Amino acid sequence: MHRLSLFVAVLLLAGTAHAVDDAALWRAAYTLDKPGKGEAAEATLLQGGASAYDVLTKLARVNGEERALAMAAGQRMCPMFLMHRMSMNGLAAQSRLPEKLSQLALKMLVQSKELRQRAETSAEPFDRALALLAAEAVPDALPGAVERMGKEQEPWLVLWATNFVGCVMQLDRAKAASLSELLKPLSERAQALRDAKTCEEPSQVDPHWVELLASGTATVQGWSRTGDELRVPVNAGPGESLDVLPGCAVALYEAVAERGRYVRELLIPVATEQWAAKGARQAAGARAVKDLEHYPENQRNQVAATLVNAGFTVPVKVTFQTEQFFVQEELLEAAARQGAPEAKAAILQAAFCRDAGSISPVRLLGFVKGREAADLAHQVARKCPRVLPDATAALVRLKDLRALALLGPALAAPGFSRDSLRDALMESLTPQVAAKLRALAEKKAAGAEEMVRVLKAAQVMRE
Numbered sequence: 001m002h003r004l005s006l007f008v009a010v011l012l013l014a015g016t017a018h019a020v021d022d023a024a025l026w027r028a029a030y031t032l033d034k035p036g037k038g039e040a041a042e043a044t045l046l047q048g049g050a051s052a053y054d055v056l057t058k059l060a061r062v063n064g065e066e067r068a069l070a071m072a073a074g075q076r077m078c079p080m081f082l083m084h085r086m087s088m089n090g091l092a093a094q095s096r097l098p099e100k101l102s103q104l105a106l107k108m109l110v111q112s113k114e115l116r117q118r119a120e121t122s123a124e125p126f127d128r129a130l131a132l133l134a135a136e137a138v139p140d141a142l143p144g145a146v147e148r149m150g151k152e153q154e155p156w157l158v159l160w161a162t163n164f165v166g167c168v169m170q171l172d173r174a175k176a177a178s179l180s181e182l183l184k185p186l187s188e189r190a191q192a193l194r195d196a197k198t199c200e201e202p203s204q205v206d207p208h209w210v211e212l213l214a215s216g217t218a219t220v221q222g223w224s225r226t227g228d229e230l231r232v233p234v235n236a237g238p239g240e241s242l243d244v245l246p247g248c249a250v251a252l253y254e255a256v257a258e259r260g261r262y263v264r265e266l267l268i269p270v271a272t273e274q275w276a277a278k279g280a281r282q283a284a285g286a287r288a289v290k291d292l293e294h295y296p297e298n299q300r301n302q303v304a305a306t307l308v309n310a311g312f313t314v315p316v317k318v319t320f321q322t323e324q325f326f327v328q329e330e331l332l333e334a335a336a337r338q339g340a341p342e343a344k345a346a347i348l349q350a351a352f353c354r355d356a357g358s359i360s361p362v363r364l365l366g367f368v369k370g371r372e373a374a375d376l377a378h379q380v381a382r383k384c385p386r387v388l389p390d391a392t393a394a395l396v397r398l399k400d401l402r403a404l405a406l407l408g409p410a411l412a413a414p415g416f417s418r419d420s421l422r423d424a425l426m427e428s429l430t431p432q433v434a435a436k437l438r439a440l441a442e443k444k445a446a447g448a449e450e451m452v453r454v455l456k457a458a459q460v461m462r463e
Contacts, residue, residue, distance in 0.1 A: 025055045033097040056105040063098055065126045065238055072102035078167035109134035125154040132161055136168055143178050150185040155193050156238040162190035198243045202251035210255045212236045213263055220265035228457045232269050246270045246280035250287055262294040272310040285312040305334035336367035344368045363390035363420040366397030374400045381406050389413050393424035404436045411447030429460055
């Protein structure tokens, strides 16, 4: 029996002074996602006041409180919510009930000031979190909610609230002006909590977290970066979290591997996304290459490609399917780095036929040695502003001096395409290109100073 079904059945069987009314609320909650019954069920619950809200939140939290909050948040573009929503895609395909429960509970708090105040003073941290989420949707309510949250004692909620308000400030500059000072007390307490839940060095590897990771109780939740600092968050539930820094990642991974579990998610971000701590990066990549055979067979080719593209040598050949180029760009790049002739041919064809798809294969020309690829990249750079950074990145990798004249405009181009140029400069910086970058930075050219800072932090460019 589904966990929600079992939970509701038990609660319906329990006798209470208001058995009939309570039973009606539970039935309504459980039919929110039923075709033809959802609207009536919602109407019943909206009239149920605090009792209905309690029913909704009890059900919504069955699959985890932070998941329930992410579902309630809907389409808010915060990383803290996106991560949960992506992990729940499979569940959402089966039933939308958890989502409907969470969102209706939030709707009730938004519509009722009395319910919102009740949630703000609730003994349950989940209610207090949902009240903060609701305040963001109520005009002029968020500043007061943030100020009250400054006194919050629940560790996971302090961290959650700090992340949420920070996201709101990034997305809405008007709200940021009124929240900046109010957020400081909460942010300071959150930072103190993070410092206490951070593993920076091998000596800080905690046997408790080794056990949690080895047993599968704890999982890696992607990675994040602030400035030059990369963190790999590990989570074992509300209040149980650890930030793993590059200096600790390999040691923690090795301790868990000794228990027979190979958590590659600890290594891959450090090996591929961390440029400042070169020692940790090399150690993480080398260990991932060594343990490649221990990773799931259906994922080895992708992991191998990721490592090759980060500059590591792997003992296997990366494979790709030419007819599926547009979903295998990373595999194609890795195969080209390994010198596969068929990959080079596919890149030239894709770059020539670039208008046939929605992605830009132009940057991959940098892995095809020869005049033909360089001339094509230069032609595209002059005629296609949208892919100027990608084309310039290709010329940088090919050590083509025509890249010098394109650097300024490419650095000033908007969007994420500059990432390919940064990566090319990291791997293929020449004295001529370095001198050009310095000259652009001295002139305060758009993007030049930041690129020079990044290259110096990675020790690619000298002071």
